[in-house]
Amino acid sequence: MIKLVAFDVDGTLRERDYMPESTREAVAELKSRGIIVALCTGRSEFEVGALQKELDIEWAITCNGAHIGHKGTTVFGTPFEPELVRHWLDTADENGHGLLLYGAELMLTNRPNDPLFRQAQEEIGFLEPVVLRREDDVPPIYQCIAYVREHEEQPYIGSDPGKFYLHRWRPWAVDINPKGTHKAAGLLRLLDHLGVRREEAAAFGDGFNDVELLEFVGTGIAMGNAPDAVKARARHVTTSMHDDGIRNGVDRYVLS
Known part of the structure; x- marks a missing residue:
C-alpha cells in the first residue's frame, strides 16, 4: 500500500x-x-x-x-559552509559569473542582471532574487546555481567533482549541492x-x-x-x- x-x-x-x-x-x-x-x-x-x-x-x-x-x-x-559560499562569491566576481544561492526563505544573487540568469528566468521562470552584498552575512545556503559552462566550473568544484552533487541542466548552468x-x-x-x-x-x-x-x-x-x-x-x-x-x-x- x-x-x-x-x-x-x-x-x-x-x-x-x-x-x-x-x-x-x-x-x-x-x-x-x-x-x-x-x-x-x-x-x-x-x-x-x-x-x-x-x-x-x-x-x-x-x-x-x-x-x-x-x-x-x-x-x-544540509547547508554549505559559509566560507565556501564566500569563496564562490569572490570567484564569481573575479570571473564575471552569476550565481543564484538558495536559502530556506529567500534566493540571493551576486549579479541581478546577469544575462544567463535572465535567460534562465525567461526559459523556466525564477522569482526575483535579493542581491547579496559583500558586507552582508551569508545565511545558510543549500544550493548554488552557477551560470558557467563545463570548462568554467573547476574554480567552484575543485579538482574532485565527487565532493559535490552536480546537476547540469543547461550547457551554461549547473546545480551544486553538498555531497551526498x-x-x-x-x-x-x-x-x-x-x-x-x-x-x-x-x-x-x-x-x-x-x-x-x-x-x-x-x-x-x-x-x-x-x-x-x-x-x-x-x-x-x-x-x-x-x-x-x-x-x-x-x-x-x-x-x-
Whole structure:
C-alpha cells in the first residue's frame, strides 16, 4: 500500500504557470485518501511556496534534497559552509559569473542582471532574487546555481567533482549541492521521520536529477515527456504532463 507520493515540479506537476486541472484533482484525491503528498524539487522552498498553498501540500523536499521543510519551516537541512559560499562569491566576481544561492526563505544573487540568469528566468521562470552584498552575512545556503559552462566550473568544484552533487541542466548552468544530497537522500530522510518504508512510497519525475528518486522508491513513475534515459530508470512510465500524466499515473500505478 502506498502511503506517500513525491512529485517533482517542473515538467511534472507544472510547466511555468500552467498546470492541468487533472493534476490538481489527482493530488486532491491522494490527500482525501490519507496519502501523504510531498514536493521533491531542485527549486528552493521560497520558489514553491505558492504551489504548496495552492495544492495544500505540507511537505517540500527542495534544493535537490538538501532542504526539507514542513509548511514553510525548516525541519532538516544540509547547508554549505559559509566560507565556501564566500569563496564562490569572490570567484564569481573575479570571473564575471552569476550565481543564484538558495536559502530556506529567500534566493540571493551576486549579479541581478546577469544575462544567463535572465535567460534562465525567461526559459523556466525564477522569482526575483535579493542581491547579496559583500558586507552582508551569508545565511545558510543549500544550493548554488552557477551560470558557467563545463570548462568554467573547476574554480567552484575543485579538482574532485565527487565532493559535490552536480546537476547540469543547461550547457551554461549547473546545480551544486553538498555531497551526498540528491532527491532520494532527501526523501529517505523524510520517510524515516514519518515512519514510512521506501516500498510504501511512489514518485513522479521527468529530469535527470529525478533518476535517483525514481530508482529509490517502490513505485517510480517517469513522465511521458521525460528523456528516454530517464524513462529507462523508472519502473513505470505515464503519459506526458500535458496529456494528463499525473492523473493517469495516479490512477494506474498508485491507487490501483
